[in-house]
Amino acid sequence: MSSESIVFDPAAGYYDETRGFAPGVEGPAIAAMVRAGEFAPDSRILEVGIGTGRIALPLAAHVRSVTGVDLSRGMIDRLLAKRDDQAVYPVLADATRLPLPTNAFEGAVAVHIFHLIPAWQTALQEVARALKPDGRLVSAYYDQAEKLSPVHELLSAAWDEAVGRDSMENVGVPRARYGTFLTEEGWRQVGEPQVYEYTQTRTPREHVRRMEQRVWSQCWRLPDEVVVRGATAMREAAARAGIDLDAPFEVPSTFKAVAYLPPEG
Ligand SMILES: C[S@@+](CC[C@H](N)C(=O)[O-])C[C@H]1O[C@@H](n2cnc3c(N)ncnc32)[C@H](O)[C@@H]1O
Structure with a gap:
């Protein structure tokens, strides 16, 4: 197994609390993925980095089954604790070496995953191998509006x-290639991006606490003193600007699902 991928065992206990869909967002977000992929009730779907089943469990209501790989035992255990009778099958495996047959899936989904895998090109080749020739990969992600609130x-x-x-x-x-990496690797975008827009709210105190507690995986590698420095800088900037740490600010957000066919040949 690749020891360099960012494996989410440290987040298993708090992942759903911090990454769960805001109220009312799950249904439209999953529907956007189904539309983008043209998934049908008999589609067998592969998920790369299935995690706690945040995507797979609600997606299963629209398709025949969701089979997903993940390197984190803790995340998969969370999924299994939530699974009822949904046809969702997690496998403890590396996305760069799928223990799954060739030409086996009508569709695939990937949500917040390829930035965590150094050998992400290999993982993409594995998805292409596992997909049927006309199977679509739906890459979906949550994004904050480009223009942040003040x-x-x-x-x-x-x-x-x-x-x-x-x-x-x-x-x-890399962050700068989020919107282009699939086409740069020869994947062919099909259909229109399916976008669901909504607004979340958060207080400055919650925002600072999440960074301080290293909720996001990009913070896991930072030394303690750097995290303390960042949190202190945010509190000081808020104090200088006279900002009430408990007054919520708006976070305009989108959930965007884009479908791709594998490279030709
Ligand atoms: C940010 S979470 C996303 C989970 C899920 N797709 C979602 O949107 O809620 C990324 C997941 O990918 C897993 N992961 C990271 N590298 C992996 C790899 N090389 N192979 C399989 N899973 C991997 C992590 O353990 C984690 O559970």
């Missing part, structure tokens, strides 16, 4: 300046 902007700028944006770079697909 409070959010201020907190993020303070963090970036204190911590350094480069120290948060991914081990897999």
